[in-house]
Amino acid sequence: MNKLTLQKAKESLKNKDFSAVDLTKACLLQMKKTEPKLNAFVTVTENQALEQARKADVELASQGDALEAKPLLGIPIAIKDNFSTLGIRTTASSKVLDDYIPPYDATVVKKLKDAGAVILGKTNMDAWAHGSSTETSDYGATKNPWDTNHLPGGSSGGSAASVAANQCIAAIGSETAGSIRQPASWCGVTGLKPTYGRVSRYGVIAMGSSLDSPGPITKTVEDSALILEVLAGIDEKDATTSPKEVLEYSKHLDKDVKDLKIGISSDYFIKGIDKEVEELIKTAIKKFESLGAKIENIKLFDPKYAIDVYTIIQRSEVSSNLARYDGIRYGKDRESFAEEAKRRIMFGTYALSSGYYDQYYNKAQQVRTVIIKDFEKAFEKVDIIIAPTSPSLALPVGATKDTSMFGEIADVLVEPSSIAGLAGINIPVGFSKSGLPIGMQIIGPQFSEQLVLASAHQYEINTQNENWRKLTPDL
Amino acid sequence: MKINISHIAKLANLTLLPDEKLKLEKQLEETLDYVEQLNQVDTKNIEPTSQVTGLENITRDDIAKPSLSQNEALSNTKSKHNGFFKVKAIFKENE
Numbered sequence: 097m098n099k100l101t102l103q104k105a106k107e108s109l110k111n112k113d114f115s116a117v118d119l120t121k122a123c124l125l126q127m128k129k130t131e132p133k134l135n136a137f138v139t140v141t142e143n144q145a146l147e148q149a150r151k152a153d154v155e156l157a158s159q160g161d162a163l164e165a166k167p168l169l170g171i172p173i174a175i176k177d178n179f180s181t182l183g184i185r186t187t188a189s190s191k192v193l194d195d196y197i198p199p200y201d202a203t204v205v206k207k208l209k210d211a212g213a214v215i216l217g218k219t220n221m222d223a224w225a226h227g228s229s230t231e232t233s234d235y236g237a238t239k240n241p242w243d244t245n246h247l248p249g250g251s252s253g254g255s256a257a258s259v260a261a262n263q264c265i266a267a268i269g270s271e272t273a274g275s276i277r278q279p280a281s282w283c284g285v286t287g288l289k290p291t292y293g294r295v296s297r298y299g300v301i302a303m304g305s306s307l308d309s310p311g312p313i314t315k316t317v318e319d320s321a322l323i324l325e326v327l328a329g330i331d332e333k334d335a336t337t338s339p340k341e342v343l344e345y346s347k348h349l350d351k352d353v354k355d356l357k358i359g360i361s362s363d364y365f366i367k368g369i370d371k372e373v374e375e376l377i378k379t380a381i382k383k384f385e386s387l388g389a390k391i392e393n394i395k396l397f398d399p400k401y402a403i404d405v406y407t408i409i410q411r412s413e414v415s416s417n418l419a420r421y422d423g424i425r426y427g428k429d430r431e432s433f434a435e436e437a438k439r440r441i442m443f444g445t446y447a448l449s450s451g452y453y454d455q456y457y458n459k460a461q462q463v464r465t466v467i468i469k470d471f472e473k474a475f476e477k478v479d480i481i482i483a484p485t486s487p488s489l490a491l492p493v494g495a496t497k498d499t500s501m502f503g504e505i506a507d508v509l510v511e512p513s514s515i516a517g518l519a520g521i522n523i524p525v526g527f528s529k530s531g532l533p534i535g536m537q538i539i540g541p542q543f544s545e546q547l548v549l550a551s552a553h554q555y556e557i558n559t560q561n562e563n564w565r566k567l568t569p570d571l
Numbered sequence: 572m573k574i575n576i577s578h579i580a581k582l583a584n585l586t587l588l589p590d591e592k593l594k595l596e597k598q599l600e601e602t603l604d605y606v607e608q609l610n611q612v613d614t615k616n617i618e619p620t621s622q623v624t625g626l627e628n629i630t631r632d633d634i635a636k637p638s639l640s641q642n643e644a645l646s647n648t649k650s651k652h653n654g655f656f657k658v659k660a661i662f663k664e665n666e
Contacts, residue, residue, distance in 0.1 A: 195647075196647055197646065197647060199639055199643040199644070199646050199647075200639065200643075292623055292624065293623075293624045293626070306621065306622050306623070332631055335626070335629035335630075336622065336624050336626065336629075338624065338626070400608070401608065401609060401611075401612055403605075403606075404605070404606040404608060404609040405609070407602065407605075407606055408606055408609075415583060419583075419584070422584070423649075424648065424650070424656055424658055425644075425647065425648055425656060426647030426648065427647070430584055430585055430586070431586060433585065438585055438587070438591070438595065439595060439598060439599075441583050441585060442576075442579055442580065442583055442585070442595055442599060443599055443602055445579050445582050445583040446574065446579050446599060446603075449579065449582060456606070458619055459609055459610075459614060460609065461619030461620055461621055462614035462617045462618070462619045462620075463609060463612050463614060464619070464620040465614075465617050465618055465619060465620045466612060466614065466617060468620060468623065500598035500599075500601045500602050501601075501602055501605065516623065517623030517624070542623070
C-alpha cells in the first residue's frame with residue numbers, strides 16, 4: 097500500500113480498506129528495507145509518525161467527512177530537511193545544524209499538520225540546498241533508486257528518491273532553481289515548482305531569498321495538485337506571499353489540451369544534450385500535438401546566460417543568508433561549513449564587495465529583467481512552454497568532485513524560469529535504454545499553476561498505458 | 572584578475588586553511604571567468620530586478636503577537652547567562 101498514489105491512499109482510508117497506522121507502517125517498513133541502499137533520510141521520526149497516524153485513525157473512525165476538513169489526514173509524507181519542524185532536528189544536511197531542534201514549525205509544515213498529514217521524517221539534500229546532486233550533503237549522498245550507482249539529483253534528492261522508492265506517499269521539496277524539478281526528473285517522479293510567492297518560505301532555511309519556492313514531489317500530477325491546495329496561500333509571516341486566490345487545482349485537471357498553444361524553443365535543446373532525452377521530449381511534444389495542441393516554435397533568450405545570472409544572484413543571497421550562522425543562538429560555528437557552502441559564500445561575498453557590486457550583482461539583476469521580459473513576450477504568443485528538465489540523465493555517483501559550479505551548470509534549463517519566478521513542473525516521459533528516468537518540464541506564466549497542472553495531467557492520463565509506466569525500481 | 576582571498580575570507584568571517592585558500596582562489600577565478608559572458612548581454616537603460624512579486628510596502632500592524640518564549644528562544648544555545656545569550660566580549664578593557 098506504500099506504492100499507492102495520494103489520491104488512491106485517500107480513497108482507501110475513506111473506505112477503511114486499511115488504517116493510517118497500517119499505511120504508515122508500510123512506509124516505515126519500505127524505509128527499513130531500502131534506506132541502507134538509498135540514504136534518502138537524515139532523520140526518521142518513526143514514533144511521532146505512528147502517534148500522528150493513530151490520532152488520524154481516531155478522526156477517520158469518528159467523523160465520516162474527516163478527509164473533507166483535513167485533506168491529508170493519515171497520509172505519510174516526507175519533508176526536506178530545510179523545513180523547520182518543531183521539536184524535530186532540522187539540519188539542512190549541514191553539520192553546522194547537526195544538533196538544531198527548531199522551536200517552531202515552518203508555515204508549510206504547520207499547514208501539512210493542520211491538514212492531518214503524518215510526518216515520516218526529514219529527507220536528505222545538498223547541504224543548505226547548494227547543489228543538484230545531493231552529493232554535497234554532510235550526511236552522505238542519496239542514491240538514485242533506479243540505479244544506486246547514480247545520483248538522484250538535487251537539492252531535494254532525498255525527497256525525490258523517497259517518492260520514487262515508495263518510502264512515502266508524497267514528499268515536500270524546495271526549489272531555488274531546479275531543486276524540485278531536476279531531482280524529480282532524475283528519479284522519474286512529478287515535481288511542482290510553484291510561482292515564487294505562491295507558497296510561504298517562512299521557516300525554510302533560506303538559500304536565495306528572491307528565488308526560494310517550496311513545492312510537492314509526488315507520484316502523479318493530481319497528487320501535486322492536492323498538496324498545492326494545502327500549501328498555497330498568503331502568509332503574514334512571509335511578506336512575499338501573494339494575496340491571489342488559491343484554486344481547487346485538483347478539481348480542474350480535466351480540461352483537454354485542444355487548441356492549447358505550446359511553445360518549443362530550440363535554444364533549450366542545447367549542445368551536448370543527451371540524445372535519448374531529446375528524442376523522448378520530442379515524442380512527448382508529438383503526443384500533445386496528437387491531442388489537439390498547437391505547437392509553435394519560439395525564440396527564447398539563450399538559457400546559457402541564466403547560469404551566470406543565477407550563480408551571481410544566488411551566491412550573493414547565500415553569502416548574506418549564511419552570515420547569520422555564528423554558533424551563538426543555535427547550531428555550530430562557521431568552522432563547520434563544508435566546501436560547497438564556503439565556495440558559494442566566498443563568491444557571493446566577493447560579488448557584493450565594494451567595487452564589484454555594479455559589475456556582478458547589479459549586472460545580473462539587469463539581465464534578470466531581460467529574462468523576465470523575454471518570457472512575457474513568449475507568453476503573448478503561447479500558453480505554456482515545454483522543454484527538457486535536465487540536459488542529461490542521472491549522473492554517476494562522484495560526478496560533482498572538484499567541480500567549481502556543478503549545480504549551476506547542471507540546472508541550465510530550469511534556471512531561466514526560476515529567475516523569472518514562474519510556475520513549472522517536471523513529469524516523467526520514459527526511460528533511457530540504460531534504465532534511467534527522463535523528465536519533461538512544462539513552464540507557465542506566474543500563477544498559472546492550474547494550467548500547468550492540467551496540461552501535465554492530460555499528458556499523464558493519455559500515456560497511462562505506455563509500457564514504461566509499469567517499471568518499478570529494483571531495490 | 573587577482574582575488575585577495577584573505578580579504579574576502581575576512582569579510583565572509585570564514586577561517587580558511589592555506590590549501591583551502593589556494594583551491595578556492597582557483598575556483599573563484601574560474602567562476603568569475605565563466606560569468607564574464609554576461610557582458611555579451613546589452614543592459615543599457617535596463618532596470619535591475621530585485622524581486623518578482625510586484626508587491627510593495629507589505630507591512631503588518633505594529634501589534635505584539637504571541638511569539639517564542641525566552642526559554643524557547645534560548646533552547647538551542649550552548650552559552651547562556653541569566654536568560655540571555657552569552658557572547659564573547661567585543662570591546663577590550665581600557666578602550
